[in-house]
Amino acid sequence: MSEHRDEIKPTDHDLMELHVEALFTHDQNKRLRIINEPWPGEAPAPRFFLGRTIEGTTLCRFRHDVPEMLIEEVERLCADEPVVRDFQTKPKHVESYMDLLQGERFTMGPCFLIPAEAATALQTVSITKENMTEYLRGGFEWLTSEINYVQPCTALICEGRAVSICRSVRITPKAHEAGLETLEEFRGRGYAAAVIAGWAAAVRQTGVVPLYSTSWDNRASQRVAGKSALFWYGVNFTIT
Template sequence: MRDREEIKPTAVELMELHVEALFTHDRNKRLLTINEPWSGEDPAARFFLGRTIEGTALCRFRYDVPEKVIEQLEELCADEPIVSDFRTKPKHFEAYMSLLQGERFTMGPCYLVPAQAAPAMQVISITRDNMKEFLHGDFEWLTSEIDSAQPCIGLVREGRAVSICRSVRITSRAHEAGLETLEGYRGRGYAAAVVAGWATEVRRMGRLPLYSTSWDNFASQSVARKSALSLYGVNFTIN
């Protein structure tokens, strides 16, 4: 694990890990489905653009996007500037939407949880063995996914989990975080603690812990700031 941490992937390498975690690919790196660890195979986005803080942009396309359109999109992607503000839309936003006749898009910052992250409060690993003890009430829905969402780290108050971070996109090289904190327990640092605990477990497995969110999810962005996560870029998708 020490060797992996010392390598320090570049921003574009991290973006590649991110898109590989989000979607399944064919042998030509065309997008197929959303990479969910539980059952279900929803179609992938038609277009993925990952702009990085280093200036290199990474783009991927669903298998059914015409080659002529892909060529045009690739040329535009190569002209995307360095990301300085994750709230700024891509330079060629209008062209992307027009070429794909897009009606909906998603966008948001992408972070690496640093190796030095450590939970400031006591957290626990939640598995099938103890889920009935800690997942009653508002987190009971997670019991059906618990085996697929490992590692799953929780913070317990009054005998139940009130904040949870788990793996929701998984590959052999990286995990993406899924974070949930009950409304009455927000703003207390619980989310930052479970993210740090989750990242520690992911790194222990020899994989990198990634955290991404939406450009308008201010609560999630606040967790990223408080946790001193390392921004490496911004994702953008057209469905």
């Protein structure tokens, strides 16, 4: 079944829908509720999410407490957004969005699909409750408390311990979003690309889509995406 799904490539708009539904929980009216973290906790979702794709479509979602009249006004502006061509360009109507929604701050960043052909010559291992004590030492001890929530979790082992890890930090039945961490002294060696590929393969084995996103000013994460030949499909934008 997963092989068949890999053959049917989702559109950029489909991917943006998978992305927002992985980031936040929704009510029956597709209004945002809370941040969809797999571990316990209920942090509120942002007031507004805008996804702009490289094919020229937009997708906007609003938190459940945003008034309907305001939603209609913002939706008209969303429909006027141009095609996004790079990571750094803010939405055309960013100032209007901030004013109308009385935003305190915004976030923005590129969104990627990890392709099925992503691979690495470096070997990775799966980190589970059974082997976490052996590998999660010397920098990743904090991960032991959440290991059951972030599966699959893939690591590159060096000197007998995990030095780079990719895990599922947003989970739905259709897509997982990657969370990537590499110990500072082991960065720049290609380890991050290796664990992303290993994690994505594990996610695809479950029949769902592996996604990766980062912030517009995180150059290191963007370099990892470039080295991993990830497919860029759009940019997200949120207002809190």
